[in-house]
Amino acid sequence: MEAFRQGLRESGYVEGANTSIETRYADGKVDHLGKMAADLVRQEVHAIATSGDVAARAAQRATTTIPIVAFTDDLVGSGLVSSHARPGGNITGISILSPELNVKRLEILRQVSPGSSRVAVLWDPGTGTAQLKEMEAASRSLGVHLVVLEVRGPDDLDGAFKIALKERAGTLNVLASPLLASYSHRIVALAAKSRLPVIYQWSEHAEAGGLMSYGPSLLETWRQTGLLVGKVLRGAKPGDLPIEQPTKFELVINMKTARNLGLTIPPSLLSRADRVIGE
Secondary structure (H helix, E strand, O other), X not given: OHHHHHHHHHOOOOEOOOEOOOOOOOOOOHHHXXXXXXXXXXXXXXXXXXXXXXXXXXXXXHXXXXXXXXXXXXXXXXXXXXXXXXXXXXXXXXXXXHHHHHHHHHHHHHHHOXXXXXXXXXXXXXXXXXXXXXXXXXXXXHOOEEEEEEOOOHHHHHXXXXXXXXXXXXXXXXXXXXXXXXXXXXXXXXXXXXXXXXXXXXXXXXXXXXXXXXXXXXXXXXXXXXXXXXXXXXXXXHHHOOOEOOOOEEEEEEHHHHHHOOOOOOHHHHHHOOEEEOO
């Protein structure tokens, strides 16, 4: 939120001076998102910023007039907008290229564990199937078998890891999802207990004890969202603002976790890392 506020400040909007922010958080209960969006519409807010495809869809259902700035995995792939260049309607935002990045993460996992032919993926069905389709196509070309583990809530996590071990998965990729991100500490703990090498989307998860992460900067993406909201508040029509994408991606490796797992990270991968934790 501080990074979001920074983007607003750079646009000339300061909370408590000329702007107020109404924050709503579903705490993992996605069925609450529709009610929260409707509540914001009743309050006649001037713009709605959302994180994740499901939250963006809830806001889109709640209003066709209030501008929406959505920070999502794939705005076009999820059907929220029809075009990157001219999204149309009352919505614009940032696509973080999750389907493509998941393929990159799969390639990184292959370098860490080249002898493993079975990769588990934690998948939140609420995010749609675009990420899975990209992963399945990539897995065929890499000769890897995917073990898909659906997670709809925190009660599914223990069972998902048990299935991963039963299916002899050698590594695990956590697909992009605000829901799964909210369970990151639990996932890191289960990965350590299961001794399973896991790659995540956000660097914060590697910092919290995960083995690796590859993706955009979470803070910079929230700042970018704040800047877009600033454009909307100054009068720009969301449907005329092209969908933006991150410009920088970070590979972070936690060597302490690698040592605990008994893994040797290839020098070629270490040389590519933007940050190495616990050298």
